Amino acid sequence: MKTKFLVAALSLVMAGGAFAQVKPEDAIKYRQSGYAFMAWNMGRIKMNVEGGQYNKDEVIKAANAIQAVANSGMGSLYLPGTDKGKGWEESRAKANIWTEQEKLGKAAMAFNKEANELAKVAQTGDAAAVGAQLGKVGGTCKGCHDDFKAKR
């Protein structure tokens, strides 16, 4: 009873409240949000590595955020047909996302691997090692964007 009440109350909090099925425009918005949120955290780590003031705690938080987003299962947000459509903005997902699944899977796994490693390296507080690992993460981002994200 209590659980049902609390879960019902939750609907007030969440945009729309209709989550029985994720709508295509919401799926696009959520994935754009995940990438933008990671971009912030990549940028924060970069600032720490390059800015001359390394804050170990901030880098750990940022790396943990990237890791959790990377491992959240965003693949489920690529609903069929959502290469077209508008979330926060027009989707730039290319149609080959749905036809080159094996290649995509490899790109996603490479990203996850490097993101997991970044979270580990962040714990050391070694700015140079974090910078090197951040570069590896960024390389997997770029690799996937080159193949599966439309240019503006």
Next chain:
Amino acid sequence: MKTKFLVAALSLVMAGGAFAQVKPEDAIKYRQSGYAFMAWNMGRIKMNVEGGQYNKDEVIKAANAIQAVANSGMGSLYLPGTDKGKGWEESRAKANIWTEQEKLGKAAMAFNKEANELAKVAQTGDAAAVGAQLGKVGGTCKGCHDDFKAKR
């Protein structure tokens, strides 16, 4: 040398590439992204709890994502003056965010506490307990929105 090269290469990946300081419109976009990404994950957990098909692994991923975003330090994205301004959309942050810091801090800490607990409870795979804890997280979301987020 290698580190510098890799970090420099990273700039290609990140939107804009200028992260020396976060621009107000980007700060708004990043925080809107964080909340939207959490909304997706709240919704996923809700579906698992209510949908009749409970996927423990998916709930863990979603709870970990909420936890990492909650603990990422999004407070730094509330740059002075960014109650006005457009990220993905017009900011709905109320001006009292910058004047009622103690109250805001309590609201933020309550949210973090419940989000951390949700990640723990998710590990048990107990759907009812997860539902109850999701309700507690949602309650802290709503509490903060009531006080610090403008209605549409």
